[in-house]
Amino acid sequence: VSLMESGGDSVQAGGSLRLSCVVSKPDSTRGCMAWFRQTSGTERDGLATINSWRTTTYADSVMGRFTISVDNAKNNLYLEMNNLKDEDTAMYYCAARPNYYSRTCFSGEEFYDTWSQGTHLVVSS
Numbered sequence: 001v002s003l004m005e006s007g008g009d010s011v012q013a014g015g016s017l018r019l020s021c022v023v024s025k026p027d028s029t030r031g032c033m034a035w036f037r038q039t040s041g042t043e044r045d046g047l048a049t050i051n052s053w054r055t056t057t058y059a060d061s062v063m064g065r066f067t068i069s070v071d072n073a074k075n076n077l078y079l080e081m082n083n084l085k086d087e088d089t090a091m092y093y094c095a096a097r098p099n100y101y102s103r104t105c106f107s108g109e110e111f112y113d114t115w116s117q118g119t120h121l122v123v124s125s
Contacts, residue, residue, distance in 0.1 A: 001023065001024055001025045001028045001096065001098050001114050002023075002024040002114070003021050003022070003023055003024070003077075003094050003095070003096060003114055003115060003116035003117075004021070004022045004024070004116065004117070005019065005020070005021045005022075005092070005093070005094050005116035005117060005118065005119045006019070006020050006021075006022075006119060007019040007020050007119060008092060008119030008120045008121050009121065009122075010121075010122040010123075010124065011084055011121070011122070011123055011124075012084075012123070012124060012125075013084060013085055013086055013123055013124065013125045014083060014084065015084050015123075016080070016081060016082045016083075016084065017081050017084065017121065018078055018079065018080050018081065019035070019078065019079040019081070019092055019094070019119060019121075020076055020077070020078055021033075021076065021077040021078070021079075021094030021116055022074075022075060022076055023075040023076070023077065023096065023098075024075075025075075025098070026075055027072075027075075028075065028096060028098035029070045029071075029072055029075055029076070029077060029096075029098075030052055030072070030098075030101065031052065031096060031097050031098040031099055031100045031101060032049060032050075032051055032052070032096065032097045032100045032102065032105035032106075032111070032112070033049070033050050033068075033070065033077050033094065033095065033096045033097075033105070034046055034047075034048060034049040034050070034068075034094070034095045034096075034105065034107065034112060035047045035048045035066075035068060035077075035079045035092065035093070035094055035095070036092070036093045036094075036095055036109060037088075037090035037091060037092045037093070037121075038090055038091050038093070038118075039089070039090045039091070043109070044093060044109045045059065045061075046059060046106075046107030046108060046109065047059050047061075047062050047066060047068075047079070048062065048066055048067075048068035048079065049068070049105040049106070049107055050068045050069070050070055050077075050105065051102060051103055051104065051105045052101045052102065052103070053103060054070065055103065056068050057105070057107065059107065061087075062081075062088075065081065065082050065083045065084075066079060066080065066081050066082070067079070067080040067082075068080075077094050077096075079092070079094075081121075084121075084123045085123060086123050086124065086125055087123075088121060088123045089121060089122050089123045089124075090120075090121060091118045091119070091120050091121075092118065092119050092120075092121055093115055093116050093118045093119075094115075094116045095109070095112035095114065095115050095116070096112060096113075096114040097111060097112050097113055097114070098114060
């Protein structure tokens with residue numbers, strides 16, 4: 001399984017953007033999937049997770065602004081980002097644990113075994 005991410009860009013603060021992540025193997029989106037971000041010199045922070053039953057969790061920093069979703073028919077994972085702030089500037093990654101079917105998907109990066117290449121988002125005031 002591989003993940004191919006797209007959608008990173010430079011946007012104004014207050015704007016919106018959607019990141020997409022294509023999963024190479026059909027039905028692999030049915031496991032745990034997540035979005036992370038990383039700024040220079042820091043560990044990757046979990047932003048949002050979605051489980052096999054499509055229950056979602058969010059980090060406090062993005063709650064109410066970001067939405068994670070899956071389109072099973074297209075094998076795509078999305079991150080809809082609204083009301084973007086300067087501090088959202090980072091490298092964004094999608095991650096998966098394709099064969100883990102559970103109501104609990106953890107937000108730590110060590111839980112996931114498949115990663116995208118990353119896409120850069122720059123938010124400026």
